[in-house]
Amino acid sequence: MTAVDTHCPYCALQCAMTLTETSSGVQVRGRDFPTNRGGLCQKGWTSSALLDVEDRLLTPLIRTAAGELEPASWDDALTLIANRIRALRAEYGPDAVAVFGGGGLTNEKAYLLGKLARLAIGTAMIDYNGRFCMSSAAAAGNQSFGIDRGLPFPVTDLDSAESILLIGSNIADTMPPLVQHLAAARRRGGLIVIDPRRSATAALCDDGQGLHLQPLPGTDIPLLLALLHVLIADDVLDDDFLQARVDGVAGALASANEWWPERAEQVTGVPAHSIRQAARTLWRASGHGGGQGAYVLTGRGAEQHANGTDTVQAAINLALALGLPGRRGNGYGALTGQGNGQGGREHGQKADQLPGYRSIADPAARAHIASVWGIDPADLPGAGLPAMQLLTSLGEPSGPKALLVHGSNVVVSAPNAEDVKRRLAGLDLLVVTDFVPSETAMLADVVLPIAQWAEEEGTMTNLEGRVIRRRRLRPPPGEARDELAVIADLAAALGHEFARTALDVFTELGAASSGGLADYAGIDYDRLDEPLPAHWPYAAGTPGTPRLFTSRFAHPNGRARMRPVHASDVRDDVRPGAPMYLITGRVLAHYQSGAQTRRIPELAAVSRGAFVQIHPLTAARLQITDGDDVQVASERGVVSAPARLSYDIRPEVVFMPFHFSGEGSVNRATNPDSDPISGMPEFKVCAVDVRRKEA
Known part of the structure; x- marks a missing residue:
């Protein structure tokens, strides 16, 4: 065996x-x-x-003149793609071709995909679905600390915490093994969960194990500012830490002064006494307060808003005020979602980024990458468009005419999904690389079948910045190819020779990342099998960095930065004709767009389709009973699914999971308006009309 x-x-x-x-x-x-x-x-x-899975992609497919996808040879598929790219570049310029990547790609694939876009194609138009996942946390982390690593400490550090504040993260459903790391905080009654729903994670606070704060959607900033206000009023800030290690303190504290708990209660619906209890629990647990340790952790519920960067900044301000970041046994972190959501945003898939988490606008960064790639820095394109802007530019007169999709199912996962689907259908060329016929793949002109996780080699970077090995058990079936080879083959068809094995690409990635914020240069690929962890930054000649910020932050002066934060309204707020809030999220059995998990019989049996979670009082008012088909309509689209009555949700709110296609595809209704700093769309709240669906 x-x-x-x-x-x-x-x-x-x-x-x-x-x-x-x-x-x-x-x-x-x-x-x-x-x-x-x-x-x-x-x-x-x-x-x-x-x-x-029964419908595994086994051979390249090309759409015929009759509109059907038919099997084709690799030579024919790659030649067609290369010829179409050349023709579009010649007629419209290199930015006529766009590339859309994914946060599940290995580090090597993410790196090589960025190189394909910028070198072999010459386009600036590359971004990825991580823009929908971690971008607000990344932006706030860079603003505050000068670096973006989801957890700047090993996850096992949480084991000794006295209190953990979770903002917008339902880890009991999304990453259940992480729950064990909350045990100490729960035993001490110190788990604090901020969520508009009584999620499985919020339920962990029951029986004296913590406190669930259940705000109205879109009011996280007033709530976080009120928590900081309590600390200011109680005169328990870590003044020594703030003076020694943080800039911008006065402005940030001033922005919290106007949010006393009673005012925040009127806006958020969270009782003032609960706000005070949460703030004081967190302070008593912190090292500054004499406790065993406190952590502030953010997730997508806080980040997927048009003011998501400010929301995370408010959470970071709270953590800094308590002196948590950089103090052993305390800290702030963002819980990365996708499998390689950390590594995937470090090595060149982002529109404004080069490998090593370098800015594409930095002349020194451009010179370094150009030297690794053997080109003139002037030949590197500039910054492209973030994901939502990129997708909405498709089909526009000045927008891309072709799109290459790797590791993403945008027809289900993007907001305002029907508009995205329409734009994809209008392209001159859509190429999708996948191992199953996802909803996006089924729209493509060319589909390229690839190996999946147990059929390939490579590295991933987990939520704590640890680089790990992905190992190959067996070769891919049929004519499916390793994705690195596919990228290299396409580059070759365009006249460029790329490395094509995981080891060779990782070695090149190490050189490209050397000296950058996300420095992998000191990591020995073969030693990743050993028990010693490899946390970046891992510069050559160093042992890596399990814990960041112990002596300095990554800004040039070594100090963190607090920033003033101000509350703002939901972009698509409730109004006559749309009097309820729609929020979205995951369920235990499924992952992301569901393209993988919906194909697993055991998982599909647990969660067969979408549903609308609705409060019984609201359901009674709308004459909806459990199991009725419910129509949820926003100004962008209409979705429908069976009602699931529950007291776990606020009466003003309905919840739907985002894993499903068809009539229950909730992203038909969600809002594409995006954060001006991070480019994150406002997935997590929009105004809707809810009613029983007529037969």
């Missing part, structure tokens, strides 16, 4: 597992690792079923 030690294909915990090829299929066994300690969620336990 063949067996390999590898990691789960899903979330950023990257839980360790061993895969064994047996006569009855691939066996999955949990493996001891700091993030999961041998445990797996139901997605992890069933992950091997992905390898043998």
Whole structure:
């Protein structure tokens, strides 16, 4: 029997597992690792079923003149793509071709995809679906600390915490093995969860184990400012820390002065006494307050707003006021979602970024990457458009005419999804690289079949900035190819020779990242199998950096920066004709757009389709009973799904999961308006009309 030690294909915990090829299929066994300690969620336990799904893509497909996708050879598919790219570049310029990547791609694929776009195609138009995931946390982290690493400490540091504040993160459903790291805080009654729903994570606060604050959607900033206001009023700020290590303190504190708890209660719906209790719990737990340690952690619920960067900044201001970042056993962190959501945003998929988390506008960064790639810096394109702007530019007279999609299912995952679908249909060329026929792949002119997680080699970077190995158990089926080889083949068809093995690309990535914020130059690929962790930055000649900020922050002066934050209204707010808020999120059995998990029978049996969670009082007013088909309409689109009555949601709010296509595809209704700093769309709240669907 063949067996390999590898990691789960899903979330950023990257839980360790061993895969064994047996006569009855691939066996999955949990493996001891700091993030999961041998445990797996139901997605992890069933992950091997992905390898043998019935509709696996096995051969390239080309759309015929009759409009059907038909099998084709690799030579024909690659030649068609290269010829169309050349023709579009010749007629419209290189920015007529765009590339859209994904946060699940290995570090090597993310790096090579950026190189394909900027070198082989010559386009500035590249971004990725991580713009929908971590961009607001990344922007706020860069503003505040000068660097963006989701957790700037190992996840095991949470084990000793006395209090943990979770803002907009339902980890009990999205990454269940992480819950064990909350145990100490729960035993001490110190888990604080901010969520408009009583989610599975909020329920962990029951029985004296913590406190659930349930604000109205879109009011996280007033709530966070009120928490800071309590600390100011109680005179318990870590003044020594702020004076020694933080700039911008006065302005940030002034922005919190106007949000006393009673005022915040009127806006958020969270009782003033609960706000005070939460703030004081966090302070008493902090090192400054004499406790065992406190953490502030943000997730997508805080970030996926048109003011998401400010929301995260407010959370960081709170953490800095308590002296948490950089103090052992305390801290601030953002919980990265996608499997390589951390590494995927470090090495060149982002519109404004070069490998090593370098700015594409920095002349020194451009010179360094140009030297690695053997070109003149002037030949590197400038910054492109962030994901939502890129997608809405498709089909416009000055927009891209072709799109290459890798590791993303934008027809389901992008906001205002019907408009995105229409724009994709109007392209001169749509190429989708995937291992299953996703909704986006089925719109393509060319579909390229690729290997998936247990059929490829490479590295991933988990939520704590640790670089790990992905190991190959078996070759891909049929004519499916390793995605690195596909990218290299396409580059060759365009006249460029790229490295094509994971080891060779990782070696080049190390050189390209050397000296950057996300420096991988000192990581030995072969030693990633050893127990010693490899946390970036890992410059040559260093042991890596498990914990950031212990002595200085990454800004040139070594200090963190607090920034004033002000509340703002929801962009698409409630009004006559749209009197309720729609919020979205994940369920335990599914992941992202569901393109993978909806194909696993055990997971599909647990969660077969979309639903509308609605408060019983609201349902009674609207004459909706449990199981009725409900129509949810925004100004962008209409979705429908069965009602699921629950007291776990506020009466003014309905919730839908975002994993499904068809009539229940909630992103038909969500708002594409984006944060002006991060480019993050406002997935998490919009105004809707809710009514029982007529037969």
